[in-house]
Amino acid sequence: MLKASQLNVVRQSNTLLSNIDCQLSTHELVALVGHNGSGKSTLIKTLAGEMTFNSGSVMLDDIPLGEYGSKALAKKMAYLPQQLPDAASFTVAELVMLGRYPHQKWLQKPNDADHAKVREAMASTQVEQFAIRIDAKLSVWEV
Numbered sequence: 001m002l003k004a005s006q007l008n009v010v011r012q013s014n015t016l017l018s019n020i021d022c023q024l025s026t027h028e029l030v031a032l033v034g035h036n037g038s039g040k041s042t043l044i045k046t047l048a049g050e051m052t053f054n055s056g057s058v059m060l061d062d063i064p065l066g067e068y069g070s071k072a073l074a075k076k077m078a079y080l081p082q083q084l085p086d087a088a089s090f091t092v093a094e095l096v097m098l099g100r101y102p103h104q105k106w107l108q109k110p111n112d113a114d115h116a117k118v119r120e121a122m123a124s125t126q127v128e129q130f131a132i133r134i135d136a137k138l139s140v141w142e143v
Contacts, residue, residue: 001025002047002077007056009042016042020056041082048079074102093131096121 007020017039024030024047032040045051047058049065058065060076068076078099090098099121100114110118122128 001059001061003057003059004043004047005057005059007043007046007058008054009039009046009051010054017046017053022047044079048077049073071102090135091132092127092135093118093122095135 002024004020004022007017008015009017020043022043032043034040042051046053047065049058049068060068060073065073080095096118097110097114100110100117104110104114119128122131
């Protein structure tokens with residue numbers, strides 16, 4: 001379970017998040033809806049440990065988020081930002097394979113077990129048909 005309590009994020013004297021309380025259970029599907037500039041991305045980045053907060057707490061399975069190392073955190077949680085770096089032109093299958101990073105040793109190439117997990121993840125989310133599509137082209141309508 002991911003839980004934020006009294007979460008506050010302030011940058012350059014601007015309050016981006018104020019006293020946010022939320023709780024996300026494992027395997028729960030959540031929609032975060034709001035106007036542009038309302039703090040949706042800030043909240044997601046903060047809950048993912050990508051952005052620091054000024055006060056409050058973020059706990060993952062009753063452990064403060066900051067106590068996790070990067071691989072340990074990646075084994076528990078991941079998110080895919082809406083905008084990837086310009087240099088990242090991955091196929092969907094390659095993008096899913098990035099989720100295997102915390103389960104591999106340093107500089108290890110994906111093995112048969114990794115490929116099987118990617119196929120399993122893509123099947124469970126019903127995206128196998130997009131495996132060889134480039135991520136940047138997924139939202140483009142083809143005529």
